[in-house]
Amino acid sequence: MATAIITDILETLLKSSNTTSFPAIREKAKTLALEKGLPEIKEEEYKFTAIQRKLEKSITDFSTAKNISLTTAHIQDALPEGYEGDFLVFNNGRVDLELSKLSKQGYEATLLSSSASDLFGTIAKNEKDVFTAINTSGFEDGIHIQVKKNQKVEKPIHLLFFNQTNEGQVIPTRVLIEIEENAEASFLENSISLDETPYFFNQVVEVKAAQNSKSHYAKLQNESRQAVSVSNFETNIYRDAVFSHTVISLNGDMVRNNLSLNLLDSGVEGNMYGLYLLNGKTHVDNHTNVDHTKPNSDSNELYKGILADSSRGVFNGKIFVRQDAQKTNAFQQNNNILLSEDATINTKPQLEIWADDVKCSHGCTTGQLDEEALFYLQARGIAKDQAKGLLLFAFAGEILEHISDEPFKNHITNLVKERLGSNI
Amino acid sequence: MSKDNQILEEFTSKEYEHGWSVNYEADEAPIGLNEDIIRWISAKKEEPQWLLDWRLKAFKAWLDMKEPEWANVTYPKIDLQALRYYSAPKQSKKPKNLDEIDPELLQIYERLGISLNEQKRLQGIAVDAVLDSVSVGTTFKETLSKLGIVFCSFSEAVQEHPELIKKYLGSVVPMTDNYYAALNSAVFSDGSFCYIPSGVRCPMELSTYFRINAANTGQFERTLIVAEDDSYVSYLEGCTAPQRDENQLHAAVVEIYAAKNAEVKYSTVQNWFPGDKNGKGGIYNFVTKRGICAGDNSKISWTQVETGSAVTWKYPSCILKGDNSVGEFYSVAVTNNYQQADTGTKMIHIGKNTKSRIVSKGISAGHSQNSYRGQVQVMKRATNARNFSQCDSLLMGSKCGAHTFPYIDIQNSSAMVEHEATTSKIGEDQLFYCNQRGISSEDAVALIVNGYAKEVLNQLPMEFAVEAQKLLALTLEGSVG
Numbered sequence: 001m002a003t004a005i006i007t008d009i010l011e012t013l014l015k016s017s018n019t020t021s022f023p024a025i026r027e028k029a030k031t032l033a034l035e036k037g038l039p040e041i042k043e044e045e046y047k048f049t050a051i052q053r054k055l056e057k058s059i060t061d062f063s064t065a066k067n068i069s070l071t072t073a074h075i076q077d078a079l080p081e082g083y084e085g086d087f088l089v090f091n092n093g094r095v096d097l098e099l100s101k102l103s104k105q106g107y108e109a110t111l112l113s114s115s116a117s118d119l120f121g122t123i124a125k126n127e128k129d130v131f132t133a134i135n136t137s138g139f140e141d142g143i144h145i146q147v148k149k150n151q152k153v154e155k156p157i158h159l160l161f162f163n164q165t166n167e168g169q170v171i172p173t174r175v176l177i178e179i180e181e182n183a184e185a186s187f188l189e190n191s192i193s194l195d196e197t198p199y200f201f202n203q204v205v206e207v208k209a210a211q212n213s214k215s216h217y218a219k220l221q222n223e224s225r226q227a228v229s230v231s232n233f234e235t236n237i238y239r240d241a242v243f244s245h246t247v248i249s250l251n252g253d254m255v256r257n258n259l260s261l262n263l264l265d266s267g268v269e270g271n272m273y274g275l276y277l278l279n280g281k282t283h284v285d286n287h288t289n290v291d292h293t294k295p296n297s298d299s300n301e302l303y304k305g306i307l308a309d310s311s312r313g314v315f316n317g318k319i320f321v322r323q324d325a326q327k328t329n330a331f332q333q334n335n336n337i338l339l340s341e342d343a344t345i346n347t348k349p350q351l352e353i354w355a356d357d358v359k360c361s362h363g364c365t366t367g368q369l370d371e372e373a374l375f376y377l378q379a380r381g382i383a384k385d386q387a388k389g390l391l392l393f394a395f396a397g398e399i400l401e402h403i404s405d406e407p408f409k410n411h412i413t414n415l416v417k418e419r420l421g422s423n424i
Numbered sequence: 425m426s427k428d429n430q431i432l433e434e435f436t437s438k439e440y441e442h443g444w445s446v447n448y449e450a451d452e453a454p455i456g457l458n459e460d461i462i463r464w465i466s467a468k469k470e471e472p473q474w475l476l477d478w479r480l481k482a483f484k485a486w487l488d489m490k491e492p493e494w495a496n497v498t499y500p501k502i503d504l505q506a507l508r509y510y511s512a513p514k515q516s517k518k519p520k521n522l523d524e525i526d527p528e529l530l531q532i533y534e535r536l537g538i539s540l541n542e543q544k545r546l547q548g549i550a551v552d553a554v555l556d557s558v559s560v561g562t563t564f565k566e567t568l569s570k571l572g573i574v575f576c577s578f579s580e581a582v583q584e585h586p587e588l589i590k591k592y593l594g595s596v597v598p599m600t601d602n603y604y605a606a607l608n609s610a611v612f613s614d615g616s617f618c619y620i621p622s623g624v625r626c627p628m629e630l631s632t633y634f635r636i637n638a639a640n641t642g643q644f645e646r647t648l649i650v651a652e653d654d655s656y657v658s659y660l661e662g663c664t665a666p667q668r669d670e671n672q673l674h675a676a677v678v679e680i681y682a683a684k685n686a687e688v689k690y691s692t693v694q695n696w697f698p699g700d701k702n703g704k705g706g707i708y709n710f711v712t713k714r715g716i717c718a719g720d721n722s723k724i725s726w727t728q729v730e731t732g733s734a735v736t737w738k739y740p741s742c743i744l745k746g747d748n749s750v751g752e753f754y755s756v757a758v759t760n761n762y763q764q765a766d767t768g769t770k771m772i773h774i775g776k777n778t779k780s781r782i783v784s785k786g787i788s789a790g791h792s793q794n795s796y797r798g799q800v801q802v803m804k805r806a807t808n809a810r811n812f813s814q815c816d817s818l819l820m821g822s823k824c825g826a827h828t829f830p831y832i833d834i835q836n837s838s839a840m841v842e843h844e845a846t847t848s849k850i851g852e853d854q855l856f857y858c859n860q861r862g863i864s865s866e867d868a869v870a871l872i873v874n875g876y877a878k879e880v881l882n883q884l885p886m887e888f889a890v891e892a893q894k895l896l897a898l899t900l901e902g903s904v905g
Contacts, residue, residue, distance in 0.1 A: 044494070323822065338837035341804065349843065351828040356819035356849045364843040366834045 005052065006037045006130070009062040013138040013170055016063035021113035021141070022120060029126045029136035036130045045129075048314045048346045049285040054228055054254045058168055058198040064140065065092040065169040065199060070099060070162055078160050078192050080411035085155030085188075088143060091162055093173035093201075095143045106151030107185065112176060115144040120176055123206035124234040129258055131230045135172050135204040142174030147213075153185040156405045163201060163223070164194035175205040179213040179241075186216040188408050193224035198253065201229040209241040211265075218403045220412055221249040221257075225280060230256045239265035246402045248412050249276040249284045250419065260289040263325075266296045274303035275399035277419055278311035278343075285314035292325035301332040304399055306392055306420075307343035315347040317362070323354045332362035337369065337395060389420045396420075453510035459483065462610055465510050469579045469613075472586060482599035482609035489603045495766040496795040496827055499708065499735050502673055509611045509644070564628065574619040575630055578646055581617035588619055592650050596679040596716045596743070604675040604737075605712040608644045612677070615645035620655040620686075629885050631660040647678040651686035653719065658689040660888055671699075671734060675710045684719030684746065689727070691884050693892050696732035703762025703791070706734025713740035717749030717775075725752040726769065727883040729892040734763060739797065741770035744778035744806075751780040754880040758896065759792030759824070768798035768829075773809040773839070782813035785877050788824035795827040802839040809836060813843040818876060820849065 010033060019026055038055070039046035070091050079087065088109065089099040095111060102109050112120060126133040147153055163171050179185055191201065201223070209215055223229060229252055237243050249255055261270040276284045290299045305313045319330045336345045349362040369391050377387035396416055403409040453464055462483055466476040491501070568575050574585060582589050599609035616632045632647065651657055661678075674696060682688050690713075699706025709732075715724035726740040742751030753769040771780035780800065788794040794817065802809045817826035828845045850872050858868035874881070877896060881889055 326822070336834070338834060338839070340837055343835075343837060345832070345834045347832045347834075349828075349830060349845070351817075351845060351847060352825070353817065353819065353827065353847050354825040356822050356824070358819075358847060358849075360847040362828070362843075362845050364830070364832055364841075366832065366839060366841040368837065368840070 005056065006034060009170075010034065010134065010137065012062040013064060013134070013172070017138050017140050017172075019138065019140060021116070025121045026137045029121075029133045032126050033130055033133035033137060036133065038130060045287065048312070049254065049256055049283065051228075051230065051254065051256060055200060058226065058228055058253065059170065059200045060168040062170055064138070065163075065165040065171050067091050067094065068162065068164045068194065070096065072099065074162060074194070075099060075160065078162070078190060079158070080407040082410075083158065083407040085158055085405070087158040087160055089160050089162065090173055092164065093161070093171040094140055103155075106148055106153045106183070107157070108146040108148065110144050112142040112144050112174060117144050117176060117178070119178060119206070119208060120144075123208060123236050124204050124232055129232050131202055132204050132232045135174060135202050135232070138170070139172040139174045139204075142176065144176045145178065147177075147179045147183040147185040147215075149180040150182045152183070156186040156188050156408070158188040158190070158408075161189070161191040161201070161203075162194060163191060163199055163227070165197055165199040168198040168200070170200045170202060172202045173204075175203075177205065177207045179207070179209045179215045181210045182212045183210070184214040186404060187218070188405060189217070189219040191221060191223050191229070193227055196224045196226055198226035198228065201227060201231075203229070203231040205231070205233045207233070207235040207243070209235060209237045209243045211239045211241060213241045215242070216244045216246070216404060218246040218405070218408065219248070220408075221247065221252060221255055221284075222415060223252045225251065225253055225282070227252045228254045230258075232258045234260045234262070235270075236262045236264055237268045237270055240267035242269045242271075244271035244273070244402065246273040246399065247275075247286070248399070248416075249274070249278070249286075250415055252282055252284065254283045254285075256285045256287070258287045258289075260291070261299065262291045262293070263297045263299065264293055266294045268297040270297070270299040271402070272299075272301040272303075273399050273402045275396055276303075276305045276307075276313050277396060277416060278306070278313060279308040279419070281310055283312045283314075285316075287316045289318045290320065290330065292319070292321045292328045292330060294324055295326045295328070297325065298329045299331070302399065303334045304395060305334075305336040305345060306339065306396065307336065307345060308339040310340070310342035312344045313346070315345075316350065317348075318350045318352065319360060319362070321353045321355050321358050321360060326355050326357045328355065328358040328360065330358070330360040334362075334364045335395070336366040337392070338366065392420050393417065452508055455508050456505050457507070457509060457611070461509055465611060465613060468510065469582070471582055474590065475582060478594070478599070479610050482606050483611075485600045486603070486606035486610055489600075489606055491603050495737050496793065496797070496829070497735050497737060497764040497766050499671070499764070502671070502708065504607070507673060510613050568626075571624050571627070572621040573624060573626055574617065576617055578612075578615040578617050578648070585617070585619070588650065589617070589648070592648055592679070592681055594679075596681060596714050597677050597712050601712060604710040605677050608646060608675050608677045608712070612644045612646040615647045615676070617647075618649045618657065618659065620651045620657045622652040623654045625655065626657040629658050629660055631662070633662045643672075643674045643676070645676050647676070649678075649680045649688055649690070651680075651682045651688050653684040653686060655683075656687045658885060659691070660885060661690070661692045662695070662888075662891070671706055671708055673708045673710070674733075676712070678711070678713040678740075680715030680724055682715065682717050682719065682722040682724050682749075685721045686719060687723040687725075688715065689725045690715070690740070691727040691888055693729045693884075693888055693895065694732050694736070695895060698732045698763050699734040699761065701761045703734070706763070707732065709733035709736045709738060711738040713738065714743065715741070715751075716743040717746050717751065717778075719749075720746040720775070721748045722746050723750040723752070725754075725883070727754040727880065728756070728767075729880070729884070729895065730755065730757040730765060730767060731895045733765070736763075736765040736767055738767045739769055741772070742780065743772045743774065744780065745774045747775040748777045749775055750778070753780075753782045753784070754883045755784045756787070756877045756880045756892075756896070757784070757794055758787045759789070759794045761790040761792060763790075763792040765793070766795040766797055768796045770799045771801070771811060773800075773802045773806040773811070776805070776807045777809075778806055779810045780812075782811070782815070783879055784813075784815040785880055786815070786817040786826055787820070787873065787877075788817065788826050789820040791823045793825045793827070795829060796845075797829040799831040799833070800841055800843070802834045802836050802841065804835045806836050807838050809839045809841075811839075811841045815845045816876070817845070817847040818849065818873070819847065
């Protein structure tokens, strides 16, 4: 069953895409994808996310979505107010360099097909997730961003994905980010649905954070109620580097984020923050994975969820501490608030520890707002609804604080405020 | 460091205390597993037709099932056809009371420190002793029966209280529940049955002691505890096995039914042979334990101290069906050498205002792997459900592993669920603090470990707490991390 569907998907996808670059890697990925098939809900990794059924139902045509006509007006609308940094425009997954603004100060951005980097396909492993394999074999062209050695890129680089298909098609897209030694940079991402037609957004981002580098990636998911989105974000982090990732999920039909931080050397600091603020029937599944392989590295993880209506949140956080990774500090926390009787949360904070001299902890809570805090505010003349909104905003605020770019942060804060106002 | 190593060495070479075996004449089923064997066991136990049919139905279902592979344990596949499914000490006739039991069998239990004879005289615990496949004797039967309490071997209950067995057997753990539960349902040989009538508070601890003696034998016992309205019982289970090179299989099923306002406390000290220090031999302990709080305000509490077995696969669970019902799970799991334990619990909240509490303490040393796997599920109509889970792991040595796999599935907005887990080793500062005050490293470790496990040990009945503390000390003495 599963293999029949994947054959169908890949054939339609490959027939409609121009995939001349990386022939050997793509061929291998294709074979692998065919072998693996789409994940069924019987599989542990996709237990709570019936992605196969969702794709069958909402995607009518598995061909690659064609280009849409984008204008600067679209971009002005999408950029946060007062944003000053560079931006990179993706038109249905394909890079549009003409509409992008790239100062290239301290960094280089080239099409993947022309950079032909050796790094491509070595960080995000096709074996790990079948959607990476589908992406590798079927994406047309992507971007390779190289932040140069010892350079500090002052302003963030904003990746804007504009998505629109006519009848539920596939939008594969690929990003490779290389942060060289001692370099510093930050990235922002936003996916924008131009209308309400369903599509399947299939993203793979590979990041190499070299020795002593500092980088941050912040991502907003506020797509249409019909969008199905699977993102694989894989990072290799080297000695004394700091890498942080923040994801804010507000909208979509079914969203699955696979985020992996591979701590490949000592002195690394890896941070992961997430907020899922859901209503309607939105289903958001965050799978994170931290792999401590060498001694003296730290990782922090904090994911928070507020679930209203019949939305569903899934959190699965894995921390691996390998035998060599002595003196590891790993912290993980997942807090959830359910606002409605029909909302569901499935959470699985998981620790796998093979070294003895480590400090690892995880915590997970699901509950409601603190009655006493509510009462305190009410006693001071704040209406109940407003008090609830305040408390929920404070709960969410802890994640928003980790976004460093002010305009982007304000943009998201406004969206969060708007959502909390309408729901209570 | 050399001293640490030396202590570690000492500790790992510590022998299993209950490793002896006794040769007695046994009544055995032929090796292998098929319908005829099941008929043979059933005939041997003079079971009614409905029970045989039940067994055969389970066997048919089992044939279509696959061995579960999701647990975080690795072991060579068991050849279930090479096992013997029934082995019983030969006795000329059925003993009517303890005086008629073969003295040789009583001696086995004397050596284990459980004197069935002594139990008769001393007030204390009523014991049902199970050797290989059959129950050899139950103490205090008469005293208990005056209160209307039924405490006897499973086979006896089938003969004397068939209506109870028929009503409750398989009601909590269905015969097709999982691979090993189905196998157990098909071939179970004996076990204990306990029935507490309405309004009765059982005046003493009830206890079952399991021992595997024969080689190449699987032990498949079945325990069924039924507590009627407003009753209370505390139940203990202990187990040992001889030291043998080959692995032996233990696949038991325990079912607990708690009616309105009833409370059942189930404590286990599991000390099956864990295999030698090279990981050879040992018991495979694949056990299904589940209780249902069927009535309102009922309570089921599981306490376990797991120190033995080569591979443990065990998840004592509570189905909290009645409103205001309470489920508890307290566990200390110690693994050493090449032991592997994948253990935890499931708390399924169905009724309103249900509460559950999970405290799990894992200690791993040597090359062992220790996993906590648990689930807390709050169903849609379980308003005001409350759960607190805490699972801590302590690692000793750099070749062992500690893993946590908690599943938390919430479908009700009024639920309050908390889970926290930590993993660490014994802190150098803690050790230093003790050393400074003149406590040797070895004593300090014992002190710290005991303090670490105290929350769980406190839940054990006094008699068991002593044994458990001794076991912990035996297993972990001197293993300075």
